[in-house]
Amino acid sequence: MESAAEMAVVTDLQDILGKYPNAGRDALIPILQELQEVYGYLSRDMIASVGECLHLPVSKIYGVATFYNQFRFAALGKYHIQVCRGTACHVKGSAGVLDDIRQILKLNVGETSQDGLFSLEVVACIGACGLAPVVKINDEFYAEASASKLERVFKTLRKEAESNE
Numbered sequence: 001m002e003s004a005a006e007m008a009v010v011t012d013l014q015d016i017l018g019k020y021p022n023a024g025r026d027a028l029i030p031i032l033q034e035l036q037e038v039y040g041y042l043s044r045d046m047i048a049s050v051g052e053c054l055h056l057p058v059s060k061i062y063g064v065a066t067f068y069n070q071f072r073f074a075a076l077g078k079y080h081i082q083v084c085r086g087t088a089c090h091v092k093g094s095a096g097v098l099d100d101i102r103q104i105l106k107l108n109v110g111e112t113s114q115d116g117l118f119s120l121e122v123v124a125c126i127g128a129c130g131l132a133p134v135v136k137i138n139d140e141f142y143a144e145a146s147a148s149k150l151e152r153v154f155k156t157l158r159k160e161a162e163s164n165e
């Protein structure tokens with residue numbers, strides 16, 4: 001028996017497929033993009049459902065999806081961290097900032113922490129070049145990001161999450 005969540009995925013998938021009559025392999029990327037837009041990530045169940053609909057093996061879909069950096073396979077964390085890697089931020093050391101975040105949170109790009117608090121993504125210019133290097137967490141921009149600043153921010157966010165439990 002399918003769970004309510006699985007049934008919702010199937011319904012959404014049918015709606016999306018409805019836009020691609022005779023959907024075949026060429027519809028795969030747009031379908032995955034739309035599913036990710038709705039759910040924020042692609043779960044195993046979603047990929048399996050897409051495979052059934054398009055008559056494609058799951059391994060093939062993973063192969064295609066992992067080739068493109070745009071797809072996520074885990075739900076976003078409560079705090080979604082976006083590190084800008086645009087030119088202005090790059091010049092101001094965003095590669096180092098990204099490394100610092102990975103070390104502090106023990107998290108790789110595209111992953112979500114085990115406790116579900118943090119997820120990490122690399123993005124192109126987010127239109128705040130004057131604040132470079134800039135990190136965005138949910139809707140908040142953090143200017144001239146550095147390891148020490150971000151460590152304080154992460155601590156505060158953890159506390160905030162604990163107090164909301």
Ligand code: FES
Nearest residue numbers: 084086089125128
């Ligand atoms: S390059 Fe980072 S905000 Fe523009």
